Amino acid sequence: MRIGTVKENYGADAALFDTRVQRGWLVVLAVALVLLPFVSGQYVSYLACLVLINVASTTGLNILTGFTGLVSLGQAAFMGVGAYIVALLEMKVGTPFILNLLLAGLGAALVGMVVGLPSLRVKGLYLAIATIAASVILHFVFANWTEVTGGVSGLTMPPATLFGMELNQPGEVYWIIMPVTVLLLFGAANLFRTRIGRAFIAIRDRDISAEVLGIDLLRYKLLSFAISSFYAGVAGGLWAYFFRVITPESFPLMMSIFFLAAVIVGGMGSILGGILGAIFMTMVPEVLKMLVGVVTPFWPEAVAVLSPVRIMVFGGLIIFFLIFEPEGLAEIWRKIRRFFHLWPFKT
Amino acid sequence: MHTQEVTQDSLAVGQGTTEGNVLSVEGVSLSFGGVHALRDVSFSVKEGSITSVIGPNGAGKTSLFNSISGFYKPSAGEVRFLGESVNGVPAPERARRGMARTFQNIALFKGMTVLDNIKLGRHAHLKTNALDALFYMGRARREEMELRAEIEERIIDFLEIDHIRKQSVAALSYGLQKRVELARALAMQPKILLLDEPVAGMNREETEDMARFILDVREEWGVTVLMVEHDMGLVMDLSDHVVCLNFGQMITQGLPKEVQAHPDVISAYLGSGDVAALRRQFKEGKGA
Ligand SMILES: Nc1ncnc2c1ncn2[C@@H]1O[C@H](COP(=O)(O)OP(=O)(O)OP(=O)(O)O)[C@@H](O)[C@H]1O
Ligand SMILES: [Mg+2]
Numbered sequence: 271m272r273i274g275t276v277k278e279n280y281g282a283d284a285a286l287f288d289t290r291v292q293r294g295w296l297v298v299l300a301v302a303l304v305l306l307p308f309v310s311g312q313y314v315s316y317l318a319c320l321v322l323i324n325v326a327s328t329t330g331l332n333i334l335t336g337f338t339g340l341v342s343l344g345q346a347a348f349m350g351v352g353a354y355i356v357a358l359l360e361m362k363v364g365t366p367f368i369l370n371l372l373l374a375g376l377g378a379a380l381v382g383m384v385v386g387l388p389s390l391r392v393k394g395l396y397l398a399i400a401t402i403a404a405s406v407i408l409h410f411v412f413a414n415w416t417e418v419t420g421g422v423s424g425l426t427m428p429p430a431t432l433f434g435m436e437l438n439q440p441g442e443v444y445w446i447i448m449p450v451t452v453l454l455l456f457g458a459a460n461l462f463r464t465r466i467g468r469a470f471i472a473i474r475d476r477d478i479s480a481e482v483l484g485i486d487l488l489r490y491k492l493l494s495f496a497i498s499s500f501y502a503g504v505a506g507g508l509w510a511y512f513f514r515v516i517t518p519e520s521f522p523l524m525m526s527i528f529f530l531a532a533v534i535v536g537g538m539g540s541i542l543g544g545i546l547g548a549i550f551m552t553m554v555p556e557v558l559k560m561l562v563g564v565v566t567p568f569w570p571e572a573v574a575v576l577s578p579v580r581i582m583v584f585g586g587l588i589i590f591f592l593i594f595e596p597e598g599l600a601e602i603w604r605k606i607r608r609f610f611h612l613w614p615f616k617t
Numbered sequence: 618m619h620t621q622e623v624t625q626d627s628l629a630v631g632q633g634t635t636e637g638n639v640l641s642v643e644g645v646s647l648s649f650g651g652v653h654a655l656r657d658v659s660f661s662v663k664e665g666s667i668t669s670v671i672g673p674n675g676a677g678k679t680s681l682f683n684s685i686s687g688f689y690k691p692s693a694g695e696v697r698f699l700g701e702s703v704n705g706v707p708a709p710e711r712a713r714r715g716m717a718r719t720f721q722n723i724a725l726f727k728g729m730t731v732l733d734n735i736k737l738g739r740h741a742h743l744k745t746n747a748l749d750a751l752f753y754m755g756r757a758r759r760e761e762m763e764l765r766a767e768i769e770e771r772i773i774d775f776l777e778i779d780h781i782r783k784q785s786v787a788a789l790s791y792g793l794q795k796r797v798e799l800a801r802a803l804a805m806q807p808k809i810l811l812l813d814e815p816v817a818g819m820n821r822e823e824t825e826d827m828a829r830f831i832l833d834v835r836e837e838w839g840v841t842v843l844m845v846e847h848d849m850g851l852v853m854d855l856s857d858h859v860v861c862l863n864f865g866q867m868i869t870q871g872l873p874k875e876v877q878a879h880p881d882v883i884s885a886y887l888g889s890g891d892v893a894a895l896r897r898q899f900k901e902g903k904g905a
C-alpha cells in the first residue's frame with residue numbers, strides 16, 4: 271500500500287510522472303520500445319509501427335474531441351494531407367524526413383484550421399457533419415488533382431533515408447515512427463499543464479464562462495483544430511513512410527470513425543486514454559485474426575466462417591467496454607492502479 | 618456640450634476613470650422579444666466601493682451583469698469601464714481589461730481540479746503560446762511555477778481553501794464552490810469584481826465567511842465590487858451604494874438606508890409578494 275507522496279516544491283508537484291514507481295515503469299517502457307525491433311520479427315515491428323501511427327493520430331483527435339469537445343470526422347483526411355505532402359517532398363525535393371514530417375504537420379494544421387472555421391457557430395453533430403463534408407472535398411482533391419496527387423493511382427514514394435541508409439523494413443522505419451510518436455505524446459501531455467490546455471478544457475466544459483475568463487473562443491477552437499490536425503499530418507507522414515503508396519482510398523471516412531472510436535473507447539480527455547484506445551482498436555482485430563489463424567489447421571473453413579464473426583466480436587467488445595466503463599479504458603486502468611495502491615485495504 | 622464636460626472631468630480625476638468611477642452604465646436597455654429585461658438603466662460604481670444591485674426575481678439583475686460583461690448586447694445605452702466605452706468590446710477582452718465575475722448558478726469547470734479552475738482565471742494575463750506549451754520549457758514552465766506560487770500565497774491561503782486544492786470541483790459543497798469561483802475571479806487580477814448572488818443558498822456561517830472575504834477583497838486587494846444579492850442583511854452591511862431594479866427599470870439608488878426606506882422599493886417587493894421575506898431580511902440585516 272502506498273500512503274501518499276510528499277512534494278518539496280511546486281515544480282515536483284506539477285511533474286508529469288510524479289512518483290518514483292511511475293518513473294521506474296517509464297524507464298522499463300522506454301527500454302522495451304528501444305529493444306522491440308531487435309528482439310522481434312518483422313511482423314511484430316509492423317504491428318508496433320501501425321499502433322504507434324494510430325496512437326499519434328488518436329492523440330491528436332483526443333486534443334480536439336476529448337479535451338476541447340469538438341467532434342471531428344476529418345482526422346483521416348488530415349492524415350491524407352500530411353501523407354501527400356511527405357510523398358511529394360520526398361519525390362520532388364528530397365528534403366530530410368524530419369523536415370518533411372514537420373511540413374506535413376504544418377500543412378495539415380492549415381487545412382484543419384480552415385475546416386475548423388464553422389466550429390464557432392456549430393457544435394456537436396453539426397460540426398461532425400461539417401468535417402465529413404471537408405473530408406469528402408479533400409478526397410475529391412486527392413482523386414482529381416492528378417498533376418500533383420497522381421489521381422486515383424496515387425503516388426509511390428522512395429523510402430526515408432537515415433545517415434545514408436534506406437529505411438525499408440518495418441523494423442527500420444520504426445526508428446522514425448517511434449521517436450516521433452513519443453515526442454508527440456510528451457507534447458500533448460505538456461499542453462495540458464499550461465494555459466493552452468486549460469483553455470481547451472474550459473471550452474469543452476462551458477464555453478460561455480470560458481469567454482468571461484478572457485478566452486477567445488474562435489481563436490482557441492481554431493488552435494485546437496490546428497494542433498489536432500498537426501498531429502494528424504505528422505501521423506499521415508509517418509504512414510506514408512511506412513506504406514510508401516498513397517492513394518485517395520488510403521484515408522477513407524471509415525478511418526476517421528476508427529480514430530473517433532479509439533478516443534471514446536480509450537477515454538475522452540485523457541492522454542493515456544488515447545494511447546490505450548489506439549492500441550485496443552489496432553490490436554483487437556489483429557488478435558482475433560490470429561485466433562482464426564490458429565484454428566485454421568484443424569478447421570479449414572475457419573477463415574470463411576469466422577471472418578464475419580471476427581468483426582462482430584470486435585464491435586461487441588467495443589460496446590461491452592463502453593457499457594462496462596463509459597469513461598473508457600483509461601478509467602479502468604486508474605481503478606486497477608488504485609486497487610493495487612490501497613491493497614490490501616478495500617477501496 | 619455635455620459629453621465634453623465628462624471628458625474633461627475624466628482627465629482631471631483618477632487614472633483612466635471617469636469622476637472616480639470604475640464602471641458606469643448609461644441608459645442601458647435590453648429586450649428579449651417582447652420582454653424588456655432592462656429599460657434605460659443608469660448608475661455608476663465608484664472606485665473602491667461596494668455597490669449592490671437589488672430587486673425582486675426577474676427584475677433584470679443578471680441581465681444587467683450579462684450586459685456589463687459582454688454576453689448581451691444592449692439595444693441602447695452604453696457601458697463605460699475605466700473611462701472608456703466598451704460597447705463594441707467582446708467579453709474576453711473585457712475580462713482581460715479587468716472585469717471579473719462569478720455566476721448566480723456557479724460556472725466552474727467540473728472536469729478540473731480546484732487549482733486548475735483558479736489557474737484558468739489568469740489565462741488572459743499569461744503569455745505562453747502553443748509552441749512553449751508543447752515543449753513545456755522556458756516561458757511555459759516559468760509562468761506556471763510563478764502562477765502556482767502566487768495562487769498558493771495570495772489566493773488559496775486568503776480564501777482558506779488549502780485543503781481542497783487538488784480536489785475536483787464537482788465533489789465540493791455549494792458554499793465551497795462559490796468560494797472557488799471567487800478565487801478564480803481574483804486570479805484574474807480584476808479591477809472590478811461582479812458577484813451574482815455570492816451567498817445564495819449558503820448557511821449563516823458560510824454567509825458570514827463570504828461577507829468577510831468580500832470586505833477583505835476590497836480592503837486588501839483594492840478591488841471595486843459590484844454585487845447582486847437577495848440577502849438584505851448582507852447588502853445593508855456591506856454596501857456603500859445600492860441600486861434597486863424592478864421590471865428592468867431602476868426605481869431608486871442611494872445609500873443603503875435610503876434605498877431600504879424608499880416607498881417604491883417596498884412596494885416593488887410588495888408587488889412581487891416578497892414583502893414578508895423582505896421585512897424579515899431587513900430585520901436580520903439590522904441585527905447582524
Ligand atoms: N436569455 C434570455 N432569453 C429570454 N429572456 C430572458 C433571458 N434572460 C433573461 N430573460 C428574462 O429577462 C427578465 C430578467 O431576468 P434576469 O435573469 O435578469 O432577472 P434577475 O433579476 O437576475 O432574477 P433572479 O433574482 O431570479 O436571478 C426575466 O423576465 C427573464 O425571463
Ligand atoms: Mg439573476
